[in-house]
Amino acid sequence: MRPTIRAALGAVALILAVPASAAADESVVGGKPVRPSQSPWAVALASHQRFGEQRSGQFCGGVLVGHATVVTAAHCLGREVLGLPWQEVKDLRVVVGRNNLTAKEGQEVKIAKVWVHPHYNSWTNEDDMAVITLQERVPNQPIQIAGPNDGVYEAGNTATVYGWGDMTGDGSYASRLRSARVNVLRDTVCARAYPGSADGTYNAASMLCAGEPKGGRDACQGDSGGPLVVRGQLVGLVSWGTGCGRAGSPGVYTRASALLPAVLTHGAG
Template identity: 45%
Template sequence: MSITPKGAAVLRRVDQSHRVGRRIGAALAAVLLLAVGSVASAADAPEGGSVAESRIVGGVPADTADHPWMAALTTPSGDLYCGGALVAPDKVVTAAHCLVLPSEQGVRVKPRSDVRVVVGRTDLRTTDGVQAGVRSIWVHPRYSSFVEGEDVAVLTLDRRINVETAKLVDLGDDRLYSAGTPATTLGWGRTSENGTTSPTLRSLDLPMIADADCARSYPEYDSAAMVCAGYLDGGRDACAGDSGGPLIAEGRVVGLVSWGDGCARQNSPGVYTRLIEYRTMLAQQTGV
């Protein structure tokens, strides 16, 4: 089993034809990255491992006109590596592992100058929508690894983006995590584990999975910090590069794409941050 984050993918504009490239960030060199790329070669995979890729697998095209709060996290040069949700005009909720770098002291937060946020850009090859810089980054103070939980962070933007914002799960909305509850996730990741990437936003409908079933798939699973969604028979899933993107149930952001074993593999559903567990902290950080 290759437990991997579903983030740190890079969607790179290589030339005027907008071919999609791929790189592996040094920050996550210790783990197998589920990275975006036009071709996943054997050279990209760790010895004995496989390359899992970062795009909604088994999904359908989506439009930011229908999801105006959907955010892409990019490098200053425009390379996509994670997703997020705009929950206030200047606040984006995303996964902590999208915003930290390993160090001898554990983890350290990326410089805010390394992060850009784009909202309203369905096709990342265009210049549509609004791009903002980051004024500050909050990462859950107990975050150390995506498999240990607390995989949540908040970006404060350097400008307000005046579009419809996403609604966060409310305290008391525990029923939204019940097995079988319909949910939707979105992102710009690959459409198959070893396939090519599409630069356009995609969405996937998928059900919540019972904690007991998820625990059978992943000994690391912690129901106090995580929730699984997807299909135990495989075929449909979020993938790396989709990390930090929202899991929506009944119009509320209930989770964030976090980690899993590859993409859309049998008995390996996607694991998401269980946002209700961090709702009080998020209210403090976002004001909503």
């Protein structure tokens, strides 16, 4: 998933990665390619200046929750990933409606404003959330954020994670959006795996645990900020974890219900 030797490694891997082959697009840490109609709300954060021309300059994922509002992980907009403050990345864009990052369909939309949670902690990974307001409304269908009392957060539910990130954990990045099925796990599973160390500290109030106990299907570097979906509702954002698809090291996601106050306050609709 996201590297525990901090997000800087994900940025370095993205800069150095060789574009994935067409054959590689057929698999992703236990996943598969996605048709555009299946996920119109899955977007990419991109900068050609920082990450090159390949794959549209993608470096993180995001989720369209309004026609001009995108949510993503706070660490995606941090200096560890971008190498400088996000305000200094002059060509920072949100790529909408482009499943294949080597193609030209869809839009690269400019950003009007960014809200990053003021209490985001890069050591514990607490409050790993940000809200982006686009300069223009887009026609793509947003996804609904699941409320705190919705049953979709219950352990045992099947969830789907989406992204363009590393497919193997060794820097093989996909050009086409793909998804992987994972299970929502009990909070105690992540609490045992991440009790508090350099890897991070699991907090059930703002985080969600998901993955496979035996490993295999998972998100990875470059997927950060992307959606975790249950029954058509957003339940999480790819945030952090140890490695990619490791047994005993499930993925930790920003709990989507914790985003609701920020979206209501800072979103553009």
